[in-house]
Amino acid sequence: MSSAGGASATGAARLADRSALAAAGRVVVKVGSSSLTTPSGGIDDARLIALVNALAERIQSGTQVVLVSSGAIAAGLGPLGLARRPRDLATQQAAASVGQGLLVARYTSAAAAHGLTVGQVLLTADDVIRRTQYRNAQRALERLLGMGVLPVVNENDTVATAEIRFGDNDRLAALVAHLVHADALVLLSDVDALYDGPPSRPGSRRVPVVTSAADLDDVVIGGSSSAVGTGGMTTKLQAASIATGAGIATVLASAAQAGEALRGDDVGTWFSPTGARPRTRMLWLAHAANPLGRLVLDAGAVAAVVKRGASLLPAGVVAAEGTFEAGDPVDLCDETGHAVARGLVNYSSAEVPELLGRSTRERLDALGPGYDRVLVHRDDLVLLPRRRPAGPVAPSASSSREHAVMP
Numbered sequence: 001m002s003s004a005g006g007a008s009a010t011g012a013a014r015l016a017d018r019s020a021l022a023a024a025g026r027v028v029v030k031v032g033s034s035s036l037t038t039p040s041g042g043i044d045d046a047r048l049i050a051l052v053n054a055l056a057e058r059i060q061s062g063t064q065v066v067l068v069s070s071g072a073i074a075a076g077l078g079p080l081g082l083a084r085r086p087r088d089l090a091t092q093q094a095a096a097s098v099g100q101g102l103l104v105a106r107y108t109s110a111a112a113a114h115g116l117t118v119g120q121v122l123l124t125a126d127d128v129i130r131r132t133q134y135r136n137a138q139r140a141l142e143r144l145l146g147m148g149v150l151p152v153v154n155e156n157d158t159v160a161t162a163e164i165r166f167g168d169n170d171r172l173a174a175l176v177a178h179l180v181h182a183d184a185l186v187l188l189s190d191v192d193a194l195y196d197g198p199p200s201r202p203g204s205r206r207v208p209v210v211t212s213a214a215d216l217d218d219v220v221i222g223g224s225s226s227a228v229g230t231g232g233m234t235t236k237l238q239a240a241s242i243a244t245g246a247g248i249a250t251v252l253a254s255a256a257q258a259g260e261a262l263r264g265d266d267v268g269t270w271f272s273p274t275g276a277r278p279r280t281r282m283l284w285l286a287h288a289a290n291p292l293g294r295l296v297l298d299a300g301a302v303a304a305v306v307k308r309g310a311s312l313l314p315a316g317v318v319a320a321e322g323t324f325e326a327g328d329p330v331d332l333c334d335e336t337g338h339a340v341a342r343g344l345v346n347y348s349s350a351e352v353p354e355l356l357g358r359s360t361r362e363r364l365d366a367l368g369p370g371y372d373r374v375l376v377h378r379d380d381l382v383l384l385p386r387r388r389p390a391g392p393v394a395p396s397a398s399s400s401r402e403h404a405v406m407p
């Protein structure tokens with residue numbers, strides 16, 4: 001497969017500029033609800049077909065494409081007689097259940113016109129952060145691409161409860177791009193680029209290229225002009241930051257210019273790769289996990305984890321909060337309450353209090369075999385980029401969230 005700019009179908013290569021995009025071996029394209037639906041909420045066939053035509057052109061010229069498509073909830077509104085996007089979780093789940101099938105049926109028939117086969121991939125964030133499970137998603141996507149299929153990814157909104165829900169497909173797409181080792185991420189929206197101010201504000205100008213976070217210092221982000229989109233420009237910039245920080249070039253453009261964007265024409269906003277590829281699971285852990293608990297570390301433990309990259313031992317933990325099982329994500333906080341790291345804990349919240357402050361020998365003597373494990377192993381731990389106040393701990397997965405409101 002391909003190679004100007006060094007892109008390959010199986011190993012991501014850093015793309016230097018837009019011109020390298022035309023030869024990218026593997027691209028993740030994300031399209032938002034507002035670009036796929038009519039103002040009344042139904043699927044806009046003409047726009048969906050135009051998008052698939054642009055993707056088919058790239059696939060036929062040798063690029064592997066993963067499509068992350070929003071629109072399930074919006075597509076379910078009409079058939080359920082709903083006038084607008086529901087606020088409650090259960091009705092959103094119902095709308096997504098009805099709409100996702102309709103959406104994929106439309107993609108299937110539009111792709112068939114090009115001799116292409118579509119495969120549906122529904123992800124939950126919770127699945128993918130667990131070591132035993134994220135490889136499943138990776139393997140399935142890899143095989144689909146190897147078989148020439150166009151995977152159409154969405155969050156599994158129908159079963160994703162509030163505490164495990166990812167919530168926006170912009171960041172999901174950035175993580176999928178990392179998961180499949182994509183060369184580039186293309187975010188397609190109802191707006192044709194990032195502007196230095198809300199596009200509705202007279203005088204706002206297109207930002208053609210972003211090479212570092214400093215280029216965003218003077219950019220003003222407004223609200224979303226769409227009734228069906230979720231994250232607005234904020235989540236697109238977060239997605240661009242996640243992807244470029246992992247070495248993946250990102251383009252933001254309008255869905256109407258998908259073909260031009262994928263060809264590397266001077267449309268939209270180009271975000272240059274800034275960082276190197278981190279471990280997949282760690283990226284998901286940092287950006288996709290909802291911590292179910294919080295461990296408060298003494299100063300020595302903070303230094304050991306943050307400065308020396310050590311595992312967290314129970315002896316350095318002064319308190320634990322939340323309800324969690326072994327294997328769940330928890331935040332590691334300093335004594336002022338700032339989260340410094342996130343990790344998968346090796347014991348349940350019922351077991352932790354007995355372990356705190358005890359050395360390995362004391363734990364073994366008092367509690368018996370099996371209690372010599374560290375609390376959070378260094379391989380299951382990711383440092384958070386900047387110290388941030390710990391967010392509210394999500395309720396445990398078993399608690400009832402029937403009336404929760406989604407973002």
Ligand SMILES: Nc1ncnc2c1ncn2[C@@H]1O[C@H](COP(=O)(O)OP(=O)(O)O)[C@@H](O)[C@H]1O
Nearest residue numbers: 032033034189195197222224225226229232233
């Ligand atoms: N500085 C900005 N540059 C570009 N678009 C912006 C900016 N600030 C706010 N927006 C708005 O972000 C919106 C895109 O987000 P959203 O509606 O969530 O799209 P999607 O459904 O494609 O995810 C656009 O409607 C645009 O009006």
Ligand SMILES: N[C@@H](CCC(=O)OP(=O)(O)O)C(=O)O
Nearest residue numbers: 033070071072073168169230
């Ligand atoms: N998973 C949801 C979409 C979530 C989302 O991020 O929407 P959008 O802001 O339109 O990209 C759905 O399919 O309705």
